[in-house]
Amino acid sequence: MALRAVGDFWVSPIKPLSIVGGSDLVHSRCGFSLNLRCNRDFDRFPERECCRLAVLAQRAITPVEDEKPFSHEVEPSGAIDKVQDNASSVFHKDLNLLPKPLSATDLSASHDDNIKVRVAYQGMAGAYSEAAALKAYPKCETVPCEHFEAAFKAVELWLVDKAVLPIENSVGGSIHRNYDLLLRHRLHIVGEVQMVVNHCLLGLPGVQKEELKRVLSHPQALSHCEMILSDLGVVKVSTDDTAGAAQMVSICGIRETGAIASARAAEIYGLDILAEKIQDDDDNLTRFLILAREPIIPGTDRPYKTSIVFTLEEGPGVLFKALAVFALRGINLSKIESRPQRNRPLRVVDDSNKGSAKYFGYLFYIDFEASMAEPRAQNALGHLQEFARFLRVLGCYPMDTAA
Numbered sequence: 001m002a003l004r005a006v007g008d009f010w011v012s013p014i015k016p017l018s019i020v021g022g023s024d025l026v027h028s029r030c031g032f033s034l035n036l037r038c039n040r041d042f043d044r045f046p047e048r049e050c051c052r053l054a055v056l057a058q059r060a061i062t063p064v065e066d067e068k069p070f071s072h073e074v075e076p077s078g079a080i081d082k083v084q085d086n087a088s089s090v091f092h093k094d095l096n097l098l099p100k101p102l103s104a105t106d107l108s109a110s111h112d113d114n115i116k117v118r119v120a121y122q123g124m125a126g127a128y129s130e131a132a133a134l135k136a137y138p139k140c141e142t143v144p145c146e147h148f149e150a151a152f153k154a155v156e157l158w159l160v161d162k163a164v165l166p167i168e169n170s171v172g173g174s175i176h177r178n179y180d181l182l183l184r185h186r187l188h189i190v191g192e193v194q195m196v197v198n199h200c201l202l203g204l205p206g207v208q209k210e211e212l213k214r215v216l217s218h219p220q221a222l223s224h225c226e227m228i229l230s231d232l233g234v235v236k237v238s239t240d241d242t243a244g245a246a247q248m249v250s251i252c253g254i255r256e257t258g259a260i261a262s263a264r265a266a267e268i269y270g271l272d273i274l275a276e277k278i279q280d281d282d283d284n285l286t287r288f289l290i291l292a293r294e295p296i297i298p299g300t301d302r303p304y305k306t307s308i309v310f311t312l313e314e315g316p317g318v319l320f321k322a323l324a325v326f327a328l329r330g331i332n333l334s335k336i337e338s339r340p341q342r343n344r345p346l347r348v349v350d351d352s353n354k355g356s357a358k359y360f361g362y363l364f365y366i367d368f369e370a371s372m373a374e375p376r377a378q379n380a381l382g383h384l385q386e387f388a389r390f391l392r393v394l395g396c397y398p399m400d401t402a403a
């Protein structure tokens, strides 16, 4: 009896669904048998989640050219079809167990259901990313992660339901690490949150800002507050996140050391706010992405955004042609970003007159303002696919129109 890898899951034809790699667990309510590679708390999953797993197991994963997911081994598609046939006869016995299609409203549905959504973010309590998670899911349980990648993995391993991660800031620009991780992991963008980030200068109780000799913070936050930092003539010290900087100041107890962090971080770590709204640009806006294991079904009920990543062949005007597929259909682009293609960093282009030249290979990330439910968006991507070497839709999600 063959087990088939489908994404992160192993599917056995005899059981509705099983994941090998440790001991099997049987869900007490719906009876699905699962084993998460990293574990645990299986009964915490509502029956609905098990059904979603069943759907996942039935969905063949298309390997991505160039950027194959790290640990996924996908067997030939014929084999997966066989598994699907077996599995579906079991899954469909009880229609009530069939999963409901996800929609954009599922973004808020979880807290309506009294199920506490667990949302991972990078940093510590009091970080801006935590505030963004709470803006998206006001009743959620926030789960701090040391690094961005840990937040991706926490979703993949079912330790949390969602992750909220910064992707760009109006002053500091793109958070490149998260662009790279989006491609490396198989999560879907299911929403975005835009948030005004008002930085505060924090210090030990009773300290005046003129006493500070060094200021700790996240590199993005330090770059947002260049003016005040140079006026004060302090040394800038980078930390993993703004709240971590506040905690360090609090623990070290050195009067000459301050931090740039949120007002909430001041409260949590018992620091004084020495100055408020210290960012160079009043409208300091950070855009965060909400990531989940499954995509939402796009609608047309409100403005949607679609995020894609693609690569192109070398040649004159190829990027112009790629962008034209949207312009021709009146689709607005809200973001374009390029990143080096890590596994194909240099391309040798032979030009007989000038010898061979080496170019960097690029990945292009685009956000466009249309829903995948609209024919013009589908046609644009169909058109792009004609000449893109590789194309992946990272997610289609409702636009956050309020900051």
Ligand SMILES: O=C(O)C(=O)C[C@]1(C(=O)O)C=C[C@@H](O)C=C1
Residues within 6 Å of the ligand: 122, 123, 126, 127, 128, 129, 130, 166, 169, 175, 197, 218, 220, 221, 240, 241, 242, 243, 286
């Ligand atoms: O350190 C934090 O508090 C974060 O949430 C991280 C982060 C970032 O990575 O850009 C998020 C938003 C702000 O723009 C500054 C820092």
